[in-house]
Amino acid sequence: MKILKTEIAIKLNSLFTVVERNESFFSSPLHTHPEYELVFIKESFGKRIVGNLIESFEPGDMVLIGPNLPHIWMNDESYLHGENAGRAIAIVVYFHPSLFDAGLFSLEEASHIKELLHKSQSGIFIQHRTRAMIATKMENLLALKGFEKVLGLLEILHLLSSSTDLASINSGNLSTAESKSEKDRLCEVYRFVHENFRNDIQLKDVAQLTNLTPQSFCRLFKKRNNIHFVEYLNQVRISNACKLLLDSDWTVSEIAYNCGYKTISNFNKLFKETTGHSPKNYREQATHKIDLLVTEN
Numbered sequence: 001m002k003i004l005k006t007e008i009a010i011k012l013n014s015l016f017t018v019v020e021r022n023e024s025f026f027s028s029p030l031h032t033h034p035e036y037e038l039v040f041i042k043e044s045f046g047k048r049i050v051g052n053l054i055e056s057f058e059p060g061d062m063v064l065i066g067p068n069l070p071h072i073w074m075n076d077e078s079y080l081h082g083e084n085a086g087r088a089i090a091i092v093v094y095f096h097p098s099l100f101d102a103g104l105f106s107l108e109e110a111s112h113i114k115e116l117l118h119k120s121q122s123g124i125f126i127q128h129r130t131r132a133m134i135a136t137k138m139e140n141l142l143a144l145k146g147f148e149k150v151l152g153l154l155e156i157l158h159l160l161s162s163s164t165d166l167a168s169i170n171s172g173n174l175s176t177a178e179s180k181s182e183k184d185r186l187c188e189v190y191r192f193v194h195e196n197f198r199n200d201i202q203l204k205d206v207a208q209l210t211n212l213t214p215q216s217f218c219r220l221f222k223k224r225n226n227i228h229f230v231e232y233l234n235q236v237r238i239s240n241a242c243k244l245l246l247d248s249d250w251t252v253s254e255i256a257y258n259c260g261y262k263t264i265s266n267f268n269k270l271f272k273e274t275t276g277h278s279p280k281n282y283r284e285q286a287t288h289k290i291d292l293l294v295t296e297n
Helices: 008-012 108-122 128-141 146-161 180-196 203-209 214-225 229-247 252-258 264-275 279-296
Strands: 016-023 036-043 046-050 053-057 062-065 071-075 088-095 124-126 166-168
Touching: 016 146, 036 071, 036 128, 046 062, 046 264, 053 229, 062 108, 062 128, 071 088, 088 128, 088 146, 108 124, 108 146, 108 166, 124 128, 128 146, 180 203, 180 214, 180 229, 203 214, 203 229, 214 229, 229 252, 229 264, 229 279, 252 264, 252 279, 264 279
Parallel strands: none
Antiparallel strands: 016 088, 036 062, 036 088, 046 053, 046 071, 062 124, 124 166
C-alpha cells in the first residue's frame, strides 16, 4: 500500500477551491498533492501529521501546507468508533501553484507572499490574532464567487505574509530571526537525524555536531524548536513509521526496528502516545480510508 498521491485541481476541476468538510471523522489518508492547502479546524480533535511532525489538533487549529508535503488529520478514536456525538468540521482552501503562473508573485510588491509560500514547504502553524482574523475570512470565502474569491485568497495570503503569528511546523525551516551560526549548527543536526534515525543516536554525538556540550545543545534546541531533542527524534522516527505502515507490507516489528526502536513494546507505547493509535489500528484505519476514497471515485 502506497502513500496516496492525488491532485485536487484535477479532481475538483479548478485551480482554486474552498470547501467545508463536515464528516463523522476526517477520512483522508496520509497523502500529498501539488496544491497549497490552508486548513482551519472548526470542530473535532486528534493528531495531525505534517511532514515529519506529529502534533495534537483541536478546534481553532490552522496550518498552511506547501505542495507535496505529506499530511493527515487523524481524529481521536472516539470519533472513529462513533462514541463521540460531535462532527469533524474544517474549512479547507486549495490553490495550485499554476494559479499565479502569469508572474504576479514576481512583482516586488508580492515578494512577501512569495516568501510565505516558500516557507509553507515545511508547513506553517498560524496562531493568536492572525488565526482568528484568517478564520473569519475563510468563512467569508465560502460565499464568494468569481474573481471576488481570488481577491479574497490574495487578501488572506497578504495578511499571512505580514503576520508575526506564524511558526514553522517542521524544524528544518528555522525562524529568520535566529543567527546564521545557530541556524547552520542546527541544520547539520536535522540532516544527521534524518539520515541516521534508524541507528542508535546518542545525545553526546549530536551535541558534537554543534561544538556544544550536551547541556548547552539541549538548551539551544529547546529554545529554537520548543521541544526537547529526544522528542524531535521520536517524532522523526514515528513519522517515518507511519509512512512505512502505509507504504510497505512490513510487519510492525520490522518497521519498529527499521525506525531505530530496540524493542517492539517501546515502539508500540511511543506510537500510541504520539498518534493516539496503535500501529496496527493506524494501518487498518488508513487502509479503510483509502478503500473509501477508491470506492467514491
